[in-house]
Amino acid sequence: MPTITATAPGKIILFGEHAVVYGRSAIAAPVNQVQARAIVMAQPLAPAGEVQLQAPDIDLQARLDKLPETHPLVVAVRGVLAELGVVRPPACTIRITSTIPVAAGLGSGAAVSVAVIRAFATFLGHPLANERVSALAYEVEKLHHGTPSGIDNTVVTYALPVAFQRGQPVELLRLPAPFTVVIGDTGIQSPTAIAVGDLRRLWQAEPAHFESLFDAVAEIVQQARQAIENGAPERLGALVDANHGYLQQMGVSAPQLDRLVEAARLAGASGAKLSGGGRGGNMIALASPERAQSVADALREAGAVRTIITHVQAPV
Ligand code: PMV
Numbered sequence: 001m002p003t004i005t006a007t008a009p010g011k012i013i014l015f016g017e018h019a020v021v022y023g024r025s026a027i028a029a030p031v032n033q034v035q036a037r038a039i040v041m042a043q044p045l046a047p048a049g050e051v052q053l054q055a056p057d058i059d060l061q062a063r064l065d066k067l068p069e070t071h072p073l074v075v076a077v078r079g080v081l082a083e084l085g086v087v088r089p090p091a092c093t094i095r096i097t098s099t100i101p102v103a104a105g106l107g108s109g110a111a112v113s114v115a116v117i118r119a120f121a122t123f124l125g126h127p128l129a130n131e132r133v134s135a136l137a138y139e140v141e142k143l144h145h146g147t148p149s150g151i152d153n154t155v156v157t158y159a160l161p162v163a164f165q166r167g168q169p170v171e172l173l174r175l176p177a178p179f180t181v182v183i184g185d186t187g188i189q190s191p192t193a194i195a196v197g198d199l200r201r202l203w204q205a206e207p208a209h210f211e212s213l214f215d216a217v218a219e220i221v222q223q224a225r226q227a228i229e230n231g232a233p234e235r236l237g238a239l240v241d242a243n244h245g246y247l248q249q250m251g252v253s254a255p256q257l258d259r260l261v262e263a264a265r266l267a268g269a270s271g272a273k274l275s276g277g278g279r280g281g282n283m284i285a286l287a288s289p290e291r292a293q294s295v296a297d298a299l300r301e302a303g304a305v306r307t308i309i310t311h312v313q314a315p316v
Pocket of ligand 1: 013016017018019020021104105106107145147148149150151152192196275276277278
């Protein structure tokens with residue numbers, strides 16, 4: 001049996017995080033500079049049905065049946081077995097590695113799930129369509145997030161810029177003019193479930209106020225989508241800034257994020273905002289390709305532990 005490898009990229013949310021949990025649409029893009037990788041190797045000498053999981057980054061080396069049923073990797077692997085109706089897979093080892101920072105809003109959990117689901121299904125002789133890969137990865141996301149919108153598993157599966165709305169088919173964006181994004185990591189690990197849960201409590205206390213913030217974000221998302229699809233990314237900076245203002249009002253920013261956002265703007269970014277769950281993790285800044293490196297340098301000086309320059313573009 002051949003060895004099978006699958007990879008999945010990291011992701012950023014360009015517009016609409018948090019509001020997307022409440023049914024509004026959001027825009028996300030893959031970050032191909034970082035990725036998760038799963039390799040499935042047959043172990044012909046081991047008894048049939050034995051699946052070994054290896055994830056050296058998190059010091060994991062265990063047999064599937066020895067891990068808790070709620071372990072994210074177990075949910076991913078068992079999801080594939082159930083999907084394909086396989087009870088006793090050929091003995092194999094699944095090795096997982098990732099260069100995506102964890103709990104930083106870059107979609108590391110979703111990327112690991114997608115890589116594992118794809119590689120394992122292909123190893124079993126039944127490569128899965130994107131829609132099924134994303135649906136199985138969504139089941140794993142529920143463990144990480146509680147009430148995930150599904151945007152992370154969607155963008156990571158399709159590995160293309162997407163507009164996403166809960167319960168709607170995914171829409172791939174037309175992107176006539178690529179644009180450059182600088183990502184800055186605060187280095188603060190911030191589980192998405194906490195920011196999402198805190199916002200939910202605020203929304204429960206004052207639903208009308210927060211619904212109006214989500215509507216305002218939805219309006220920004222719509223304008224941003226038009227700018228992207230009409231090949232006018234120069235219009236995005238002001239929309240990025242406005243989106244950050246609403247995220248601050250939702251209580252999901254943090255002083256370190258605001259400091260990086262400010263530093264990016266001072267260094268010539270046309271707009272900057274937090275990206276993902278917030279409270280820590282990453283922010284993004286829009287910059288011309290010529291200015292991107294000086295924006296990245298300014299983010300480092302302002303305390304970013306890592307920067308990535310990425311290009312949002314149509315399939316190449
Ligand atoms: O995984 P993160 O931190 O990029 O957050 C995902 C975006 C949220 O809107 C905050 C949550 C969700 O499920 O959509």
